[in-house]
């Protein structure tokens with residue numbers, strides 16, 4: 001097992017390792033599938049039940065997860081600096097859990113206007129139906145003091161934001177939230193816990209789509225909600241249980257296996273993406289603007305430098321002059337990039353940013369198509385060759 005003084009990567013690598021049993025143990029935790037949990041005696045059942053009721057992550061039933069789940073929660077807890085981690089069947093389910101657990105009829109929530117699209121498309125209508133009202137603020141607009149109401153209970157951000165990677169000043173938002181008795185939750189899918197640690201920067205809750213980089217192989221749907229606040233964990237845990245959010249042991253195993261190699265994969269994604277970003281900036285005339293927080297001309301660069309330890313494989317660009325049909329022809333001409341949503345797997349992807357999504361970002365002023373690339377673990381020289389030939393074929 002790892003010690004408390006070990007560094008983050010070491011702790012993430014070791015967390016949840018199976019203990020020795022008669023002097024030996026496998027490296028990896030077994031996949032423990034269960035619905036019913038059997039107890040040797042009723043007294044043990046009662047004790048475990050009491051511990052669970054007191055808020056401990058022990059299992060009296062398969063829905064709560066078994067040893068595989070506990071090991072994954074331990075590793076994610078190290079990653080996020082959290083005391084409590086709740087697993088969900090998708091990233092979106094994890095985000096919904098936060099909203100449903102923390103908001104009641106009459107409450108108001110402040111949401112960054114460049115968050116993951118389904119937060120607006122799906123969660124806002126659901127919560128509005130339940131009597132919660134929403135206001136949106138720009139990531140670059142500082143603290144949303146003018147939008148605060150006596151009923152505001154939660155501020156929800158995603159940094160860097162979807163598609164254009166705007167960065168919020170999380171410590172400033174955390175101070176503002178604390179001053180007004182409002183909770184602060186952050187979607188940490190981009191940073192995956194290794195590049196960004198919202199709880200350490202003052203957020204109350206960090207959410208991840210572990211579907212993305214922790215999964216890492218495009219074969220898993222999963223989310224996680226993390227907090228270092230025991231009282232908050234209790235509220236989240238009760239709602240998690242009420243919603244019956246349950247994750248299969250095989251998927252818990254896959255996410256844990258992905259976490260063990262997260263650091264090396266992210267480092268390579270980051271190096272490859274920066275190479276591609278530099279090519280897009282200088283190697284072609286058809287690109288007007290490149291969005292990547294590690295580029296010095298990016299709006300969030302200074303905050304990214306202050307609060308993050310690296311960048312991932314995402315990079316977006318805006319064409320200089322192009323119609324939507326040109327953007328479609330461009331992605332169709334790519335040979336190594338798949339056309340697809342989601343990201344965080346080992347393979348490269350291209351997706352035209354939906355213009356309706358971009359229009360919701362107060363930061364976006366353009367009318368040219370934007371393409372989001374996820375740079376995978378292929379040789380970046382091949383990816384650059386592929387982009388070059390697609391640019392040449394489409395835009396003379």
Ligand SMILES: *Cc1c(COP(=O)(O)O)cnc(C)c1O
Pocket residue numbers: 090091092093116158162187189190209210211212221222223342
């Ligand atoms: C993909 C994604 C989600 C949703 O995750 P799913 O597992 O696909 O439901 C949430 N937030 C961000 C930032 C994402 O990129």
